[in-house]
Amino acid sequence: MARTSTTSDVFNAVAEGRRREILDTLIAGEKAVGTIVGDLSLSQPQVSKHLRVLSEVGLVRCRAEGRRRLYSLEPARLQPFHDWLAKYEQALDERLDRMDDYLTDLQRKGEQQ
Amino acid sequence: MARTSTTSDVFNAVAEGRRREILDTLIAGEKAVGTIVGDLSLSQPQVSKHLRVLSEVGLVRCRAEGRRRLYSLEPARLQPFHDWLAKYEQALDERLDRMDDYLTDLQRKGEQQ
DNA sequence: TTGACATATTCCGATATAGGCATATAATCT
DNA sequence: AGATTATATGCCTATATCGGAATATGTCAA
Numbered sequence: 001m002a003r004t005s006t007t008s009d010v011f012n013a014v015a016e017g018r019r020r021e022i023l024d025t026l027i028a029g030e031k032a033v034g035t036i037v038g039d040l041s042l043s044q045p046q047v048s049k050h051l052r053v054l055s056e057v058g059l060v061r062c063r064a065e066g067r068r069r070l071y072s073l074e075p076a077r078l079q080p081f082h083d084w085l086a087k088y089e090q091a092l093d094e095r096l097d098r099m100d101d102y103l104t105d106l107q108r109k110g111e112q113q
Numbered sequence: 114m115a116r117t118s119t120t121s122d123v124f125n126a127v128a129e130g131r132r133r134e135i136l137d138t139l140i141a142g143e144k145a146v147g148t149i150v151g152d153l154s155l156s157q158p159q160v161s162k163h164l165r166v167l168s169e170v171g172l173v174r175c176r177a178e179g180r181r182r183l184y185s186l187e188p189a190r191l192q193p194f195h196d197w198l199a200k201y202e203q204a205l206d207e208r209l210d211r212m213d214d215y216l217t218d219l220q221r222k223g224e225q226q
Numbered sequence: 227t228t229g230a231c232a233t234a235t236t237c238c239g240a241t242a243t244a245g246g247c248a249t250a251t252a253a254t255c256t
Numbered sequence: 257a258g259a260t261t262a263t264a265t266g267c268c269t270a271t272a273t274c275g276g277a278a279t280a281t282g283t284c285a286a
Contacts (some may be wrong), residue, residue: 001144006269009130011127011128011130011133012128012273014128015124015125015127016243016244017122017124018244020124020197023201024200027200027201027257028204028214032262032263033262033263033264034261034262034263038278041285042247043245043247043264044262044264045243045245045246045248045263045265046245046246046263047245047263048263048265049244049245049264049265050244051263051264064253066253066254066262067252067253067254067261068253068261068262068263069184069262069263073201073204074203074204075201075202078198078201081194081198082198084133085191085195085198086196087137087140088136088140088186088188088191089188091140091141091186092186092188095142102171103280119271129274131274131275137259138267145232145233146231146232146233146234147247148231156275156276156277157232157233157277158234158235158275158277159232159274159275160233161234161235162235162274163232163233163273164233164234165235169228178286179232179282180231180232180233180282180283181231181232181233181283182233182234182264199238226250
């Protein structure tokens with residue numbers, strides 16, 4: 001078995017560096033495929049394929065305008081990352097809090113002597 | 114060419130679901146390999162291999178205690194994700210701001226008539 | 227030292243991926 | 257309709273990855 005399908009979850013979609021580059025370039029706003037091809041130095045099929053993956057996980061949206069396709073970010077789909085990170089922040093904070101309590105405790109005991 | 118090496122960056126390391134599970138189980142604190150094997154339903158070599166990857170990108174730390182290895186989270190390494198997400202949040206906020214200005218502008222013009 | 231336990235590593239096969247190139251589809255223009 | 261532009265897809269190969277089983281390494285105990 002190889003890795004979990006890249007289209008199955010957002011984490012895999014974003015694991016690919018070029019896909020992150022594509023997302024980056026879309027921060028500026030909606031762009032046509034050709035524009036992206038020009039911005040980054042990628043082949044057109046390469047960009048189309050990556051956009052397909054990003055599309056399938058919902059990270060980008062596509063809008064047809066004449067013969068071009070305008071792609072744009074769908075930042076709501078970054079929520080899984082937020083949630084994921086939040087878990088660790090929370091856990092880390094709690095650990096730091098416990099550490100803090102512990103230190104305060106130590107200090108109190110020290111002062112009592 | 115296949116995907117960028119999993120050990121090269123944190124994004125690839127985390128793309129694997131089981132590795133995320135391992136990180137999750139480490140939120141509770143330092144754990145031995147065997148404990149992780151018990152917690153999740155993975156084989157011991159599988160866990161060891163995943164821990165190796167996580168180790169190589171610095172997401173976990175290892176400490177030897179007798180014949181076991183205690184692994185723990187290294188949450189500082191989540192910084193790349195924070196930075197990455199921050200970029201999009203910022204971009205999104207700015208876009209919302211511009212949209213806001215635009216709407217305010219429209220409204221002002223409407224009131225003038 | 228021998229044996230039991232804990233973890234890491236190696237070898238293997240199956241599979242998915244990424245990229246290149248050619249080509250198909252689709253829309254616009256003359 | 258035919259030509260041109262814009263994008264998507266299909267086929268192919270090389271490669272990395274995952275998981276499994278066996279085995280190596282390392283550590284403690286008797």
